[in-house]
Amino acid sequence: MSEVTDLTVIEIKPEQAPVLYAPNGLDAFLEQIKQEVNEVPDLSTAKGRARVASLAAQVSRSKTAIEKPGRDYLKRLKELPKEVEAELRRFVTECDTIRDETRRPLTEWEAEQERIAAENQMLAWHEEALEMNSAFNAAAKLNFETDHEMALLMDAAFDRDAAEKAAEAERQRIAHEEELKRQAAEQAKREAAEAAQREIDAAAARERDATLAKERAEREAKEAADLAERNRIAAEQKAEADRKAAAEKAERDKQEAIAEEKRKAQAEADRIKREADEKEAARLAEEKRIADEAAARAANEKHRKVVGTEIVSALLGHTSLTREQAIEVLVALKDELIPRTRITY
Template identity: 30%
Template sequence: MDVTKTETATALVALVEANPTLVLIDDKKFEDFYEHVKAEAKALPVDLSTEKGRKAIKSMAHKIARTKTAIDEAGKKLNAEARAKIDAVDESRRKIRERFDALKDEVRAPLTEWEEAEEERLAKVERFFNRMDACSKVALDDTAESVKYRHESLSLITVELEVFHSRHTEAVQALDRTLSVLRDAYDRLTREEEERTELARLRAEKEERERQEAERKAAEERAEIERRVAEERKAREEAEAKRQEEERAKIAQEAEEKAKREAAEKLEAERKEMQAKLEDMQRRAREEEEARHNAEVARKQAEERAEREKQEAAEREKEHARLSEEFAKERERKAAEAERQRIEREKAEQERVEREQREADAKRQADREHRGKVMGAAKAAIIEIGIPEDLAKDIVLAIAAGNVPHVSIQF
C-alpha cells in the first residue's frame, strides 16, 4: 500500500514538473503534491554540525523555492493567456454596446427632446411657485420700497397656459395671492415708516422746545442777575452819596461852630486886651498862631478824608468790575453747560436709537434662526416617514405660509 502511494506521488511530481499548471487548476493535485514535497523536506535529517548537513538543508530550501517559482510562473502565463481572451471579448462587447447605444439614442431622440423640454417646463413651473412662495414672505428687514419693487416685478409676469398646463389656474391664483400679500404689506410698511417719521419729528420738536425753554430760563436768570447787580450798585452809590453829604454837612457845621467859638474868643481877647494891651497882644498872637495851626490841621484832615473817599470809590468801582467779570464768566459757564447737556442729550438719544436698532436686528436674526430650526426639524420629521426631501421642504413651506388649512407650525 505504501509502495503504491509512493509511486503515485512520484508520478505526480513528474507531471507537475512537466506541467506546473496542474496544481493551479486542481486543488486535490496541489494538496497531494504539497504533502509530498513537505514529507520529503521533513524526512531530511537536520544536522547543523557538519558542512554536508548544512548544505543538504540549503539545497532542500532552494529546491522548494524553485518549485514555487515554477508554479507561479506557470500561473502568470496562464493568466496572460486568459487575459488576452478576456480583452478580446471586452473589445467585442464595447463595440456592440456602442452600436446598440447609438441605435437606442437615435430611436429615443424625439422622446428625449420632449422629456427635456417637459423637464424644463416643469422646472420653470416649480421655479414660478417657489418664487411666489418666497416673494409672499415679508421679512422683518423688508421696507416699503423693497416690497414695492417685488410687486412691480411680479406684475410684469404673464402666466401662459402652454407653460403651466393643468396648473394654469393654480398659477394665476398664486400670482394674484402674492400680489395681494405684497400690496397689503406695502400699505402696512408705508404706515409704519410714516409713523416712525412722525415720531422722529415729534421728538425733534420736543427737543427744540426744551432747548428754547432752557435758553429762555438762562436769559431770565442772566437778566435777574444783572438787575440785582444794578440795584446793589445803585444802592451803594446812593448810600455813598448820602454818607458824603452827611460828612460834608458835619464838617461845615464843625467849621461854623469853630468859627463862632473863635470869634467869641477873639472878642473876649480884645476885651481883655483893652485891659492889658501888652498881655492881650501877646495872648492874641499865641491864639492867632494856634488858630492858624488848627486851621491847617483841619485842612489836612479834610484832604485826608477826600483822599480816603477817593480810594474807597476806586475800591468800589474795582469791586463792581470784579462782580461784572464774575457774572460774565458765570453766564459763559451756564451757556457752555447748556450746550454740553444738549450734546449729551443728543448723544444719549443717538445711543438709544442705535441700541434699539441692534436689539431689533438681534431679535430678527434670532427669530430667523429659530424659524429655520423649527422648520428644519419639521422637514426632518416628514422625511423620516418616507417623504422625499424636496417634497418635505415644500410641505413645510406651505404650512408655514398658511396655505394648508387647519395645520400650522408652532414657532
C-alpha cells in the first residue's frame, strides 16, 4: 500500500453557496472525497485498521463541513421572501407618500386657479350687467320725452336680456360648482379606490405571508421529522459501529497481547541463544589463542635452535673452540653477558 495521507480539509465560503447548493453543484466534492478514500488498507494490521477508521471519520468531517454552511444558506433563503415582501411594502408606501407630497403644491395651485377663474368670471358677468344697465339708463334718459314707448320696450328687452345673462351666469356658476363637486367626488373616489387597493394589496401580502409561514412551518416540521429520523438511524448505526469497534478492539487487544507474549518469548530465546553463541565464540577464541601462542612459542623455539646451531657451527669453523666451548659462548651471547653483542633471531 502506498504512503497514506490525510484528506484535504474542505471549507465552504458564503459567496460560493449559490453555485454549490444547486442541482449537481456538490458533485466535485463527492468526486474529491471518493478519490481521497480510494485506498485498500491492510486489515490484518493494526495500522491498516486504524487507517480505515480514520478515512471514514474524515468523510464524516467533510460531510459536516459541507452540510453546515448549506443548512445556514437554506435558512437564509427561507427568511428572504419575508424580507423582500416587507421591503416592497415599505417602498410602495414611501413612493405613494413621495408622489402625493410632490404633487401637493400643484394640486393646491390648480384648486386656487379654479377658484380665481370662477371669481373672475362672476365679476365679468357682473360688470357686463352693470355696463348694459348704465347704457340703457342713458338712452332712456335722452329719449324718454320723445319716445317713452320705445324706452319702455327697450327696458323690457334689457330686463329680459339681463335676466337671461344673470340666469346664464347662475347656471354656469352652478355648473362650475357641480364640476368642482364632481372633481372632488372623483378625487375622493380615486383616493378611496387607492386606499381600497392598498388594503387589498396589504391583505394579499398578509395572506401570502400567512401562506409562506404555513409552508415554512410545514417544511420545518418535515425537516425536523427527517432530521429526527436521520439522527435515530445515525444513533443506531453509531451504536452498532461502536459495538463492532469494541469487539474488534477487544480482538485486536487479544491478538496484540498474544503477539506481545510471543515476541517476549522469542526475545528471551534469542537472548539465551545469543549468550550461548557468545560464550562458545569466546571459548573457541580462547582455545585458538592458546593454540596460536603454543604454536608461536614452538616456532620461536625452533628458530632459536636453528640460529644457535648456526652460531655454534660458525664458532667451530672460524675458531679453535671445542663444541662445548662454542656452546658456552652461545649461551653467554644469548644471555647477553658479553657487552656490545646480541643475537638477532
